[in-house]
Amino acid sequence: MVQMRQSTRATRGIRVVAPGLSWALIILVALYIAVPMLCALAFSIYVPTTGFTFVPYLESVRDPGFFGALSLTLLITVLTVVGLLAIMVPTMVYLHLKAPRWRPVIEIVCTIPLVVPSIALAAGLVTVLRSMASFGRGSVPAQISQLLQNPDLPIVLVGSYIVLTLPFVFRSLDAGLRTIDLRTLVESAHSLGASGATVLRRVILPNVKGPVIFCAFFCIALCLGEFTMAVTLGYRTLPVWLTQIAGSNFRASISMSLLINALTWALLIAMTVLAGRAAPARVLALKGHKS
Amino acid sequence: MLAVARSDAPSGADSVDRAVDLVHSSPARAQRRGDSSFTGLIPFLVFIALFLGVPICGIVLSAFRVADVNDPGSYVPSLANFVASFRGASWDAMQNSLQISVIAALIGGVVGLALAQAILTTRSKKLIAVVTVLTSVLANSGGVPLAFSFIAAVGNAGIMTGLLSLTDLGFTLYSSGGLILMYQYFLIPTMVMVVLPTLAGLRLEWKEAAASVGATSWYFWKKVGLPIATPAILAGFVLLFGASFATHASAAALIGGGGVPLITLRIDSGLAGGNLAGQENVAMALGVNMIVVALVVLLIYMPLQKRSLKWFK
Numbered sequence: 001m002v003q004m005r006q007s008t009r010a011t012r013g014i015r016v017v018a019p020g021l022s023w024a025l026i027i028l029v030a031l032y033i034a035v036p037m038l039c040a041l042a043f044s045i046y047v048p049t050t051g052f053t054f055v056p057y058l059e060s061v062r063d064p065g066f067f068g069a070l071s072l073t074l075l076i077t078v079l080t081v082v083g084l085l086a087i088m089v090p091t092m093v094y095l096h097l098k099a100p101r102w103r104p105v106i107e108i109v110c111t112i113p114l115v116v117p118s119i120a121l122a123a124g125l126v127t128v129l130r131s132m133a134s135f136g137r138g139s140v141p142a143q144i145s146q147l148l149q150n151p152d153l154p155i156v157l158v159g160s161y162i163v164l165t166l167p168f169v170f171r172s173l174d175a176g177l178r179t180i181d182l183r184t185l186v187e188s189a190h191s192l193g194a195s196g197a198t199v200l201r202r203v204i205l206p207n208v209k210g211p212v213i214f215c216a217f218f219c220i221a222l223c224l225g226e227f228t229m230a231v232t233l234g235y236r237t238l239p240v241w242l243t244q245i246a247g248s249n250f251r252a253s254i255s256m257s258l259l260i261n262a263l264t265w266a267l268l269i270a271m272t273v274l275a276g277r278a279a280p281a282r283v284l285a286l287k288g289h290k291s
Numbered sequence: 292m293l294a295v296a297r298s299d300a301p302s303g304a305d306s307v308d309r310a311v312d313l314v315h316s317s318p319a320r321a322q323r324r325g326d327s328s329f330t331g332l333i334p335f336l337v338f339i340a341l342f343l344g345v346p347i348c349g350i351v352l353s354a355f356r357v358a359d360v361n362d363p364g365s366y367v368p369s370l371a372n373f374v375a376s377f378r379g380a381s382w383d384a385m386q387n388s389l390q391i392s393v394i395a396a397l398i399g400g401v402v403g404l405a406l407a408q409a410i411l412t413t414r415s416k417k418l419i420a421v422v423t424v425l426t427s428v429l430a431n432s433g434g435v436p437l438a439f440s441f442i443a444a445v446g447n448a449g450i451m452t453g454l455l456s457l458t459d460l461g462f463t464l465y466s467s468g469g470l471i472l473m474y475q476y477f478l479i480p481t482m483v484m485v486v487l488p489t490l491a492g493l494r495l496e497w498k499e500a501a502a503s504v505g506a507t508s509w510y511f512w513k514k515v516g517l518p519i520a521t522p523a524i525l526a527g528f529v530l531l532f533g534a535s536f537a538t539h540a541s542a543a544a545l546i547g548g549g550g551v552p553l554i555t556l557r558i559d560s561g562l563a564g565g566n567l568a569g570q571e572n573v574a575m576a577l578g579v580n581m582i583v584v585a586l587v588v589l590l591i592y593m594p595l596q597k598r599s600l601k602w603f604k
Contacts, residue, residue, distance in 0.1 A: 022408075091332060099331065
């Protein structure tokens with residue numbers, strides 16, 4: 001009884017205004033959030049002249065550019081997630097296990113992308129790639145520049161997307177590794193004869209599964225929606241393709257954009273629910289690259 | 292027997308080492324061991340150097356040089372790009388971006404703060420749980436889909452534009468006001484996300500305690516409530532400003548090249564124009580200006596955020 005009263009008490013905030021006014025404000029903001037999405041939905045399934053229809057969705061899929069944009073986006077997404085985890089999980093484990101003194105340095109390095117807006121990062125890449133190309137056809141810098149910008153496999157975009165996720169990924173993996181007794185786990189596994197790779201795969205990974213999935217979801221959501229770097233570097237990913245067809249067929253572009261948005265939101269919701277309550281410390285890392 | 296002993300030897304020696312380690316694993320020893328290890332970080336550092344270090348060096352170097360008039364194709368160090376970035380159309384774009392960001396952050400900050408308090412006032416656990424998830428999703432929404440939904444709702448041929456005859460009221464989405472309206476979509480949730488934990492931490496008990504020693508409600512907010520909430524509120528405002536200032540994707544999808552001057556779009560057009568009249572290098576200077584603004588934002592935000600958590604550890 002006492003406990004029950006205490007737990008209800010804990011959720012009691014201080015009331016500043018009447019609950020009625022509070023609900024009015026909540027409903028107003030909820031409308032502001034819902035109306036644009038509902039209008040977009042209406043646009044995609046209702047054409048004034050013909051009534052309800054799925055034609056815009058079919059048209060967007062039939063657009064000659066769609067499959068190219070989709071496959072490029074998926075390829076980039078897969079490579080980014082794999083590359084991100086391949087670089088960051090071993091690095092973070094190593095950092096916690098063998099090089100704790102380097103932690104502040106790595107933390108600062110991983111925070112830098114928050115300070116460099118993605119348009120500035122893209123501008124920096126453009127100028128570097130252009131000046132490398134200006135060495136002339138066949139020269140080594142020009143060849144590297146071409147390799148990085150391979151239209152079918154844009155390494156430069158994959159690398160940049162990994163960089164954009166770092167502030168978030170560092171915090172997430174760092175927090176995850178801190179909650180487990182890494183040293184004991186690794187030492188017991190070693191004493192049972194496990195190799196380094198086995199320890200990573202079968203001992204450490206299962207213990208940080210939550211943060212790893214969390215990072216992967218965040219990374220997928222970023223790759224599906226990122227526009228600034230892709231358009232500046234000249235790649236036709238899904239969001240870039242959407243803006244290109246919007247002029248000629250807005251209904252088709254808005255229907256596909258709704259689908260992508262729904263998928264992104266689903267990923268982010270799943271991620272947040274998995275992680276439990278979103279800690280305020282994560283706010284900064286979560287912000288900034290998609291808008 | 293001997294063979295077995297031998298094959299066991301390395302791991303046996305290892306475990307002795309480890310036992311010794313464990314016995315001596317004082318903090319000092321752990322530090323020393325940390326000191327010597329560095330090799331495992333090399334892949335990460337190489338990657339960072341390539342994809343973060345090189346572009347940053349690229350943008351800074353390009354910003355500080357101009358094409359040499361006497362020797363076409365080569366460059367000389369110069370501050371001319373920065374001078375140009377504070378003049379004419381570039382300066383207009385910078386000013387407009389700053390102005391939009393301040394107004395958008397003020398509106399988003401006030402609405403977000405009021406909304407967070409309103410959500411707490413309902414005392415509904417379910418609502419708070421839903422809001423916590425939704426805000427972290429919406430704070431990350433943006434980009435092309437956001438611009439498209441706003442076009443569908445309040446664009447030239449938008450549904451709400453027709454229903455509310457917004458055009459007659461003089462509203463157009465493709466303006467600074469339109470951008471501010473659209474930015475609220477991710478700004479308000481961001482503000483809620485920043486201030487909700489702090490506001491939720493202000494316990495009713497504190498107010499009751501203050502009341503029991505004779506404090507009025509006003510006095511409580513002045514002496515206890517606001518001082519505790521202020522760092523979080525300021526941190527939220529600064530973060531909102533930074534988010535608006537750096538916004539590119541949704542603005543580009545909404546207004547493209549023309550209409551509203553924005554620093555992000557100005558960098559875009561500078562890059563697209565090639566090195567015609569050195570615009571590319573001015574774009575780099577604008578990029579450096581943006582980095583400086585973002586750095587200031589982060590340096591103000593971080594201590595405020597840390598202080599906002601002080602009471603709730």
